[in-house]
Amino acid sequence: MDTENITDKAYSGLMTVWHKVVTFLPDLIVAILFLLAGWLISTIIKNFLNKSLIKIGFNTFLNKLGLDSLLKKMDVAITGSQVVASLISTFFLLIFLLAALDILGLTVLSGLIDTLVLFLPKLLAxxxxxxxxxxxxxxxxxxxxxxxxxxxxxxxxxxxxxxxxxxxxxxxxxxxxxxxxxxxxxxxxxxxxxxxxxxxxxxxxxxxTKAMAQEIVAGVYLREMYQIGDAIEVTDIKGTLAVIGSVASKIMAADESLTTIPNTFLLANKVIKQ
The missing domain is CATH 1.20.58 (Methane Monooxygenase Hydroxylase; Chain G, domain 1)
Incomplete structure (x- = not known):
């Protein structure tokens, strides 16, 4: 009698497990198909976006901003178009993964993936x-x-x-x-x-730097008043205006000697332009 009860219980348990396996198997197959479809679609989207961004000059634009040199310093071999394409394709892949987890009834993992899916748009922004x-x-x-x-x-x-x-x-x-x-x-x-x-x-x-600031401001006015190469005479200095610097200007005499004078001196004194 006891042997029959044990046999019946073992058989009943096996049938229960088999029933659960048979019931779960179609959901597992559908979930795997969803994952394969998501992987295929995300791969297509990734390749399409990467090529499209390269064609419109997205990487060139980022390189002009200094991103290329920054990535080289970090020893990262990736382009900006690959980053954007990967993020967007991952977003689509996670959507299919979320659907597959819902089919399998894995609500805990589904909630985690859902949180990650909602975070990706913020990352893109x-x-x-x-x-x-x-x-x-x-x-x-x-x-x-x-x-x-x-x-x-x-x-x-x-x-x-x-x-x-x-x-x-x-x-x-x-x-x-x-x-x-x-x-x-x-x-x-x-x-x-x-x-x-x-x-x-x-x-x-x-x-x-009050004095230096005055010289710089004077230099701005001098560049509006004179041009390099002008023949000028100020007090006892005579020659060709060679340089109008930030704080001082240089005048080249006939013997090719240079005289450096402050910009404020040149602006404050009478200058004869020949």
């Missing part, structure tokens, strides 16, 4: 903010450098680098904000640092 910020920073860098060169400021590149650095820091802060990460402390620190640098620069220009 953060990347877009970074690209736009680096683009604006590069434009400002070039503009400040050209303006400094036209006005004869020798340290114009350093000023341009500072401007670009400030914009990049602000861009990184905005980019992190897109990821719903609290950056209030970082913003406060950067505000204090930028304010301190600005105050130090103002004090330096207002007190420590």
């Amino acid at each position: 953060s990347l877009a903010v970074l690209i736009c910020g680096f683009f604006v920073a590069q434009i400002v860098f070039n503009g400040v450098k050209i303006a400094a060169k036209n006005t004869g400021i020798d340290y114009g590149r350093s000023v341009a680098e500072v401007c670009r650095g400030i914009i990049i820091v602000i861009t990184v802060s905005l980019s992190i904000t897109q990821l719903d990460i609290d950056v209030s402390l970082l913003n406060n620190i950067m505000t204090v640092l930028i304010g301190s640098v600005g105050l130090a620069a103002a004090i330096s220009l207002g007190i420590g």
